[in-house]
């Protein structure tokens with residue numbers, strides 16, 4: 001087996017996000033529809049026999065290595081091994097904005113768990129990896145499992161879903177949003193009635209909301225302005241707790257026309273929504 005592997009670490013969108021209650025520990029209970037994008041970071045893992053260290057070739061700017069979810073995921077997995085493991089050097093090509101609601105950090109953690117389970121030949125099954133991932137972040141399990149899904153609880157109870165694989169214009173307003181801050185806002189909607197989730201949800205996600213959107217629009221005028229602009233062309237939403245927003249289009253060319261006309265100074269990208277994670281697709285091709 002090759003001792004080096006390069007794998008995608010895709011973004012997710014929350015096509016809708018309802019807050020349906022609060023747990024005794026203060027965490028919010030959600031109902032959210034996750035879909036992956038065929039766009040994200042890329043991570044290369046190279047085993048280093050003779051050097052037991054788990055290290056990043058270069059730090060992610062602003063994230064100390066010990067806090068980096070890639071390192072934390074690799075260490076958590078290594079603890080599960082019953083024998084000495086070769087070390088690993090990890091290189092990340094970061095494309096996803098941090099604090100964007102695209103799940104970049106969680107996706108990096110999931111790609112690390114899946115990649116090193118393979119390279120280290122640990123044979124943990126999907127349930128075990130998802131459980132390890134949940135300790136790192138609520139969004140990690142859906143990235144480990146790699147199928148679009150409705151998330152309940154804090155996002156860890158997953159029911160597979162098949163939303164249409166539309167094209168998206170994703171815009172990143174010029175601000176970083178802290179998830180904790182949004183969840184502690186007094187004015188946040190926390191009592192959206194729970195929906196009954198049918199298996200293989202295929203409904204029209206644009207009929208549903210993101211309950212964080214009103215609060216985020218009020219606190220971050222940049223997000224409000226971008227949403228107003230994108231909404232002219234069709235349904236537009238916030239993903240997660242922001243800051244990124246997305247508009248949905250039936251074809252790539254329709255999305256690109258809007259992307260080309262965006263106001264100057266806004267960053268972002270055009271990507272396709274996919275119900276099977278590019279991570280798992282690539283891994284299957286390699287096996």
Ligand SMILES: C[C@@](CO)(OP(=O)(O)O)[C@H](O)COP(=O)(O)OP(=O)(O)OC[C@H]1O[C@@H](n2ccc(N)nc2=O)[C@H](O)[C@@H]1O
Pocket residue numbers: 014026027028029030032100101102103106137138139154155179180181183239240241242
């Ligand atoms: C909102 C979502 C939707 O996909 O995504 P992002 O916007 O972060 O991408 C996630 O549920 C984000 O979950 P998670 O990754 O665990 O969030 P963290 O940044 O660890 O949470 C920071 C803090 O927000 C609060 N928090 C988080 C999640 C949740 N369901 N209820 C909460 O009350 C808690 O106080 C927590 O300590």
Ligand SMILES: Nc1ncnc2c1ncn2[C@@H]1O[C@H](COP(=O)(O)OP(=O)(O)O)[C@@H](O)[C@H]1O
Pocket residue numbers: 060063067068069070096097098099100101102103104105106108109179240242243
């Ligand atoms: N590998 C990583 N990539 C991105 N962020 C990371 C990583 N490891 C830890 N973090 C921390 O996680 C926070 C949330 O990042 P991210 O998951 O990209 O955003 P969001 O949860 O809003 O989608 C960052 O602000 C950063 O401090």
